[in-house]
Amino acid sequence: MPYKSRVYTTLTALSLALPAQAQQDVVTSQADFIKLVSGKTLTRPLVKIQVRPDGSIAGTGAAWDVTGTWSWQGNYFCRDLYWGGDALGYNCQEVRFEGGRIRFTSDKGQGDSAAFRLN
Template identity: 50%
Template structure:
């Protein structure tokens, strides 16, 4: 995959919001995040993203057919992660996490940036 295409795909996935979805509640601690996630994966079928987020701080999955790996931690009320998507780094970023009973929404830059929503499957 070319770097340009990957960058465009990442930007597109990260900016995809569930604008019509209401009722999101912020998750502010690791225990609540893990309890909400349970043993499910984060999935956005429209963009072909499926991610497993382990309690041990690992991220693994695929996006648009390319492997995604990474690490995460919980810091000051935010999900902080860095990843690699098909050989291209996705820089470290701390994100606001919200849940509406069906989807988990991640908003970059501690809630000030782009959002992406994922179903729990």
């Protein structure tokens, strides 16, 4: 798989599949989500992203810029993301948190997941 394709897979869930962990707390409010990510950088190998309280997303995935916007709808984090100028599309995601890690699961918790450290 080409390098950019591997990073793309990770960013589409913002998506590497991870085993579910029953002890993770589901984040269901925008206020709780902002408390978790405000002032933090979400990191995983080759990816560093900031999800800002103002609704913007910025960072890098491999050598390419990541930009976008987000909002909270119902119990879900919804984002519209661009990576290296390519649209990754709009998706609403379940958010879980445990011990300094945050996990996004695409398609309202039914799709691929990506976990990040909060630094």
